[in-house]
Amino acid sequence: MSTGKLRMGMVGGGEGAFIGEVHRMASRLDGRIELVCGAFSSDEKRSKKSGKALGFPADRVYGSYEEMFKAEAALPEEERMQFVSIVTPNVTHFPVAKAALSKGFHVMSDKPATFTLAEARQLKRLVEKSGLQYGLTHNYTGYPMVKEARDRIQKGKLGDIKKIVVEYPQGWLATDLESTGQKQAGWRTDPARAGISCCMGDIGTHAENLAEYITGLKITEVCADLGTFVPGRKLDDDGNVLLRFEQGAKGVLHASQISVGEENGLNIRVYGTKGGLKWEQAEPNKLTLYHLNQPLQILTPGGNNSWLSKAALHNCRLPAGHPEAFLEAFANLYRNYADCLHARLAGEKSTKLQQDFPGIDDGVRGMAFIETVVKSSQSKQKWLKMPKV
Amino acid sequence: MSTGKLRMGMVGGGEGAFIGEVHRMASRLDGRIELVCGAFSSDEKRSKKSGKALGFPADRVYGSYEEMFKAEAALPEEERMQFVSIVTPNVTHFPVAKAALSKGFHVMSDKPATFTLAEARQLKRLVEKSGLQYGLTHNYTGYPMVKEARDRIQKGKLGDIKKIVVEYPQGWLATDLESTGQKQAGWRTDPARAGISCCMGDIGTHAENLAEYITGLKITEVCADLGTFVPGRKLDDDGNVLLRFEQGAKGVLHASQISVGEENGLNIRVYGTKGGLKWEQAEPNKLTLYHLNQPLQILTPGGNNSWLSKAALHNCRLPAGHPEAFLEAFANLYRNYADCLHARLAGEKSTKLQQDFPGIDDGVRGMAFIETVVKSSQSKQKWLKMPKV
Amino acid sequence: MSTGKLRMGMVGGGEGAFIGEVHRMASRLDGRIELVCGAFSSDEKRSKKSGKALGFPADRVYGSYEEMFKAEAALPEEERMQFVSIVTPNVTHFPVAKAALSKGFHVMSDKPATFTLAEARQLKRLVEKSGLQYGLTHNYTGYPMVKEARDRIQKGKLGDIKKIVVEYPQGWLATDLESTGQKQAGWRTDPARAGISCCMGDIGTHAENLAEYITGLKITEVCADLGTFVPGRKLDDDGNVLLRFEQGAKGVLHASQISVGEENGLNIRVYGTKGGLKWEQAEPNKLTLYHLNQPLQILTPGGNNSWLSKAALHNCRLPAGHPEAFLEAFANLYRNYADCLHARLAGEKSTKLQQDFPGIDDGVRGMAFIETVVKSSQSKQKWLKMPKV
Amino acid sequence: MSTGKLRMGMVGGGEGAFIGEVHRMASRLDGRIELVCGAFSSDEKRSKKSGKALGFPADRVYGSYEEMFKAEAALPEEERMQFVSIVTPNVTHFPVAKAALSKGFHVMSDKPATFTLAEARQLKRLVEKSGLQYGLTHNYTGYPMVKEARDRIQKGKLGDIKKIVVEYPQGWLATDLESTGQKQAGWRTDPARAGISCCMGDIGTHAENLAEYITGLKITEVCADLGTFVPGRKLDDDGNVLLRFEQGAKGVLHASQISVGEENGLNIRVYGTKGGLKWEQAEPNKLTLYHLNQPLQILTPGGNNSWLSKAALHNCRLPAGHPEAFLEAFANLYRNYADCLHARLAGEKSTKLQQDFPGIDDGVRGMAFIETVVKSSQSKQKWLKMPKV
Numbered sequence A, B, C, D: 001m002s003t004g005k006l007r008m009g010m011v012g013g014g015e016g017a018f019i020g021e022v023h024r025m026a027s028r029l030d031g032r033i034e035l036v037c038g039a040f041s042s043d044e045k046r047s048k049k050s051g052k053a054l055g056f057p058a059d060r061v062y063g064s065y066e067e068m069f070k071a072e073a074a075l076p077e078e079e080r081m082q083f084v085s086i087v088t089p090n091v092t093h094f095p096v097a098k099a100a101l102s103k104g105f106h107v108m109s110d111k112p113a114t115f116t117l118a119e120a121r122q123l124k125r126l127v128e129k130s131g132l133q134y135g136l137t138h139n140y141t142g143y144p145m146v147k148e149a150r151d152r153i154q155k156g157k158l159g160d161i162k163k164i165v166v167e168y169p170q171g172w173l174a175t176d177l178e179s180t181g182q183k184q185a186g187w188r189t190d191p192a193r194a195g196i197s198c199c200m201g202d203i204g205t206h207a208e209n210l211a212e213y214i215t216g217l218k219i220t221e222v223c224a225d226l227g228t229f230v231p232g233r234k235l236d237d238d239g240n241v242l243l244r245f246e247q248g249a250k251g252v253l254h255a256s257q258i259s260v261g262e263e264n265g266l267n268i269r270v271y272g273t274k275g276g277l278k279w280e281q282a283e284p285n286k287l288t289l290y291h292l293n294q295p296l297q298i299l300t301p302g303g304n305n306s307w308l309s310k311a312a313l314h315n316c317r318l319p320a321g322h323p324e325a326f327l328e329a330f331a332n333l334y335r336n337y338a339d340c341l342h343a344r345l346a347g348e349k350s351t352k353l354q355q356d357f358p359g360i361d362d363g364v365r366g367m368a369f370i371e372t373v374v375k376s377s378q379s380k381q382k383w384l385k386m387p388k389v
Helices: A019-028 A044-053 A065-073 A090-102 A117-130 A144-154 A183-188 A199-215 A310-314 A326-345 A360-378 B019-028 B044-053 B065-073 B090-102 B117-130 B144-154 B183-188 B199-215 B310-314 B326-345 B360-378 C019-028 C044-053 C065-074 C090-102 C117-130 C144-154 C183-188 C199-215 C310-314 C326-345 C360-378 D019-028 D044-053 D065-074 D090-102 D117-130 D144-154 D183-188 D199-215 D310-314 D326-345 D360-378
Strands: A006-012 A033-039 A083-087 A106-109 A134-136 A161-169 A219-227 A238-245 A250-256 A267-272 A275-280 A287-291 A294-299 B006-011 B033-039 B083-086 B106-109 B134-136 B161-169 B219-227 B238-245 B250-256 B267-272 B275-280 B287-291 B294-299 C006-012 C033-039 C083-087 C106-109 C134-136 C161-169 C219-227 C238-245 C250-256 C267-272 C275-280 C287-291 C294-299 D006-012 D033-039 D083-087 D106-109 D134-136 D161-169 D219-227 D238-245 D250-256 D267-272 D275-280 D287-291 D294-299
Touching: A006 A019, A006 A065, A006 A090, A006 A326, A019 A033, A019 A083, A019 A326, A033 A044, A033 A065, A065 A090, A083 A090, A090 A106, A090 A117, A106 A326, A117 A360, A134 A360, A144 A199, A144 A267, A144 A275, A144 A287, A144 A310, A144 A326, A161 A199, A161 A238, A199 A219, A199 A238, A199 A250, A199 A267, A199 A360, A219 A360, A219 D219, A219 D238, A238 A360, A238 D219, A238 D238, A238 D250, A250 D238, A250 D250, A326 B326, B006 B019, B006 B065, B006 B326, B019 B033, B019 B326, B033 B044, B033 B065, B065 B090, B083 B090, B090 B106, B090 B117, B106 B326, B117 B360, B134 B360, B144 B199, B144 B267, B144 B275, B144 B287, B144 B310, B144 B326, B161 B199, B161 B238, B199 B219, B199 B238, B199 B250, B199 B267, B199 B360, B219 B360, B219 C219, B219 C238, B238 B360, B238 C219, B238 C238, B238 C250, B250 C238, B250 C250, C006 C019, C006 C065, C006 C090, C006 C326, C019 C033, C019 C083, C019 C326, C033 C044, C033 C065, C065 C083, C065 C090, C083 C090, C090 C106, C090 C117, C106 C326, C117 C360, C134 C360, C144 C199, C144 C267, C144 C275, C144 C287, C144 C310, C144 C326, C161 C199, C161 C238, C199 C219, C199 C238, C199 C250, C199 C267, C199 C360, C219 C360, C238 C360, C326 D326, D006 D019, D006 D065, D006 D090, D006 D326, D019 D033, D019 D083, D019 D326, D033 D044, D033 D065, D065 D090, D083 D090, D090 D106, D090 D117, D106 D326, D117 D360, D134 D360, D144 D199, D144 D267, D144 D275, D144 D287, D144 D310, D144 D326, D161 D199, D161 D238, D199 D219, D199 D238, D199 D250, D199 D267, D199 D360, D219 D360, D238 D360
Parallel strands: A006 A033, A006 A083, A083 A106, A106 A134, A161 A250, B006 B033, B006 B083, B083 B106, B106 B134, B161 B250, C006 C033, C006 C083, C083 C106, C106 C134, C161 C250, D006 D033, D006 D083, D083 D106, D106 D134, D161 D250
Antiparallel strands: A161 A267, A219 A238, A238 A250, A267 A275, A275 A287, A287 A294, A294 C294, B161 B267, B219 B238, B238 B250, B267 B275, B275 B287, B287 B294, B294 D294, C161 C267, C219 C238, C238 C250, C267 C275, C275 C287, C287 C294, D161 D267, D219 D238, D238 D250, D267 D275, D275 D287, D287 D294
16 A cells, blocks of 8 residues: 555654654645654654554664664665654754755755754755755645635735734743643753744744745844743743835734733734735634725635635645645645655656745745844844845 | 554545545544555446555455455455445445445444435444444544533533524535536435435434534424425425424524535534533634623633543644644544554453444434435424434 | 704603613614603603603603603694604503504604504504504614615525525523513513513514515415423523525524523524525624625625615715624614604605615514414414415 | 703814714713704814704804804803814814813813824823813723723733734725825825824824723833835825833734725734733624633623623623624713713712723823834834833
């Protein structure tokens, strides 16, 4: 049955991890990818234990990513893993990706791409030099209604974009959760593992990515006010940012991990000269369209909703009214990534729709955003320019 | 990697089918089941073609279910399929299930369980006699918030149940879609393949199942008015039913396939002496709770929402705010089914939470409902009793 | 300042009443009507007390409606009341209206029009004979979005109407509130004051009226199951009804006063061959429009929403986004009634839009509905015909 | 019937005006105020014409506010107007208020209070010196659910406030409407009549007022980026502002008149250490409450919702489920204003709940906000302090 499935390895994602299991489910959903090996923890014993719990044969569970890349590279070509999924805390994204590329493995990485902007730029050069395929799981861009939103803006249906409001409120870090031993909170609030930002690095960058993806406009300047509301916490758990975009658009981005009651409220509104739109991750199957001098419309996904763009339809699995959600959107990244890799391995061309998954450029933009908003927040100067990438 | 995975075969679900692919994705999501063989069409050539497209080796793609059951039964025990997923049009659900049971295969069947109530009763006897595991994909009961609703009612939080309103509006058959060659519309409106009802058989029975599942109350009497609004159509495409339940509760069930604009609007409201609740499939991650003399609450799923019941949490994969939807709910049936089968094969006991998937009793109830509402609709007598099952 | 204001008297609406104050606010909002006198209670002392509390001069507060009509008729024409607003419990609607008409006063009555269908028919004859203006406060038809809904159906935008679902859930009588001395609950559950029905008479009839008003189709047959869920209560507090309409449309009407948590949830959905629509009283400023093969739209009221019908715009006071609600809808009935009466008194013609307020025909239909559903609920016969009116 | 009614005069509000009619309806709703005279336009002929159309006797319609104040002051005390409602464009708010106070008339003014901050400070001194009653129609604070929100925060139910997001998107000025002769657009975009800001002066200040009112926290610093998106327009039609509040809270305020499709979308979210809340003007009868470690609740107004605060209940007229909206909220300001004035005139004490309407301090804060955000937008300095008022 594994005929035609791509063989994936995984770094990270051992017991207690959240995102590792998400990557496993997302990669499995469409039957195009098979997870064949893993280094599930930097601790060898825990890696072995996790691998066993996941049902892997012992010889494909490794004690470290270095060991895994070496051993897999030594396997027969038709057996060894073809790409690696990196689901570790931020600090190791870069070294793992670098090592994978150096051994000829394609890469699918959790975001942010790296620990620093400098690393991200270096990684971009490595990816380009290697000629290997690199994907980055800015998963919220995988939703069909996000694709539809982007398509409509690309086609000019909103006119010239003037205003963008993107929000990412959460409340799960409203208390000192990291002191309770909760693993997710632990590393995300730890500068040594998360980097220079918690809130902006973890979720602000998703908001930035979503805004740039949907509108096709780059942020050019930011003015940020980050905050740390839980006493003793070392990194930001909240932030408000004024944005300026290419072509004169203006906007606001705010993200929070201390907004009690907010679960995972990423949402975006975009307004142009001819129309506007609104999308919310919590109800991802609705896209509200505003029109100058006409009533609003609400679009929903579904293969039989013939008025949807090809981009949206390509990323739907079910007929209208059968809601798809977080895992399906995440799986769309894996599916498009896999389709492209299949095509590449078969010496064929992939389509534009298949190529539509986040990559290293999104990674560099994301790191540039994180570094710039952190710097801006500490500055008395009103506007800081986003570095060119 | 297939260590520990249950081996599933599939009957039906070839090209152009909707529900077959749903079963495949749902069974795959949690990595507990592997599809190893199939008879994807009653037409041998189409079965082979579909099997090839799906990436199956030729020797595990069969021209008929009879052939498949025979051949698989002859394979070594550690290789052959362990259960069959039946995803054909209604007319063949019974003979396929019967044949599978007779060869010792466990069964997971799409609904309705059979073509007639008589068949359903017969199937119940066969299942009981065989001692094999039978599941029925009344998939809407797989949603976490449906589990929560049921749990609250079981625990008496709504008091005595008085009123139940369950609706299932769709609009996809508002025109004569079957004349266009659309496969789904074709068989569902054809008495020879769908049975005595289209709307009630296809979706009314989901509504009936959901109402009985959530409230724990059986429907005792019905008074139905079915309608056929598209000229030339032979079966009902709409229906309104007054309901009486055990313990004096009353209610309404209405379903429609001609309600233009409705996508897949299954929803339910239940009111008791102490509270009420509302759930809608289109926004499955909300459960509205009404309380006597207190403001309403809205519950959402998510592993970190500690106030949820064990039943709800058992059927969540993600933290709060990361929406799960149709496929995840469907997969919950497969996961629970698989957990029970794993336990059984290992000689262990499964838990109550694992055993919580629809089975043959739901199948008999469903067929009883279909037959009774069709009879009621043709009757001048106001109330018809639901047969005891 | 009272130049040009119509002079209104009121029967009922003393202290502790709910609907009397609603009528007062609604009649006052647009500055076209002045309340000049009242018989606020059938108890003379209470009437006087209420009148004083409301700021009326003692000589215009009466001890009974008979006294009021007599005294007012004796006043100079430019001083005496011109029409009476009847806001008493159901049992006296008819005698008060009859007396008013006999003295030459125009009538605005709370619903239901009378205590029995026979009275309603008699009242219709009296109104016709008198040539006076009669209005009935089926106030939910006063909402701009209800007007829009009706207009669209009249213009054929939904095609032929096939299915109608109208609901009116409330929860305020889920407990034995009448035993606590609550005035509203007291008379509504008392057959001597409310008539043969509580739930259907109080709110079921609003639902019936709304459905017939919006669709322009009359109900031809009903099949009802009323229930009384609070022990000791003498009248229905819940009811479910199958409906058949002219031109083959079918539907469901259900109303409840024991649906805990529901506040005042009147809502309607209508589906035709070309489209559908949905409106809910709790969010009255939204009208959802469904279209065959196009995404749904949501309409909102507002003078600047140029795509709205004249009927909707005529009943808006504010620009878009400035919500109008219950009192404004109620006031639309009074405003249209007053415009017509002004025109009539000035010997001018009123417009179709002004004439659009409920009248005696709605009253007769309402009483016919109440009597038929009560009879149906007690009958073993499935369908009862609505009497012709 | 005018016994006990306060006599109001009006300046502005002639034909074509929007807000004048709003003030008239709002002041009329509760039957406590009678409009007795007006200077409806600065153009004498138009004033007379408007007055006649409104049904006023000629001798109480004046050609200018100066004339009105003089003439009314000369009338017998029991006949002359007692307070003036000022509904002119911004530029004349101050001189009219000043003149009214100087003649001993109480004042109810549309916002913003004045044309400049200096005027506002001067007006504050005049009000204090006069001892007369001054109200300012920051009408959105009149909604029952806004009162509830404030009450909960005052009582500490949200804990310490950390984050505030307040938005006021509109779309009606997305095109060059002022060139079409539309009266509202004309003066609001004209610096000579509107002042130094269009968007921030017209609606940003409502957002500022709402945020400070609900949270009880003053804005201490702002960092603003205002924009003008319609070519040729002289004032801002959009703006984004970072906020810092007393006690360390942070926030965002953004307002827009060019966000196509947005009608009048004022909304606010507040998050504290123990809970959060959300309110939207478009659906004003919902208040969402978030709680740490408990599911969310949604509150609705209504006299019978016993869990509501006295502050909310004081500002409701109807039972639950009977929506009140813009005019009722507006009328709450007039009602409270009138209750206080009645009490004052009767030598009695008004209650805290009656005193809860916006006054001159809100006016000064509003002008300070407008001037500070305009200055901030032009500055390279990141943070500007709000002046103490």
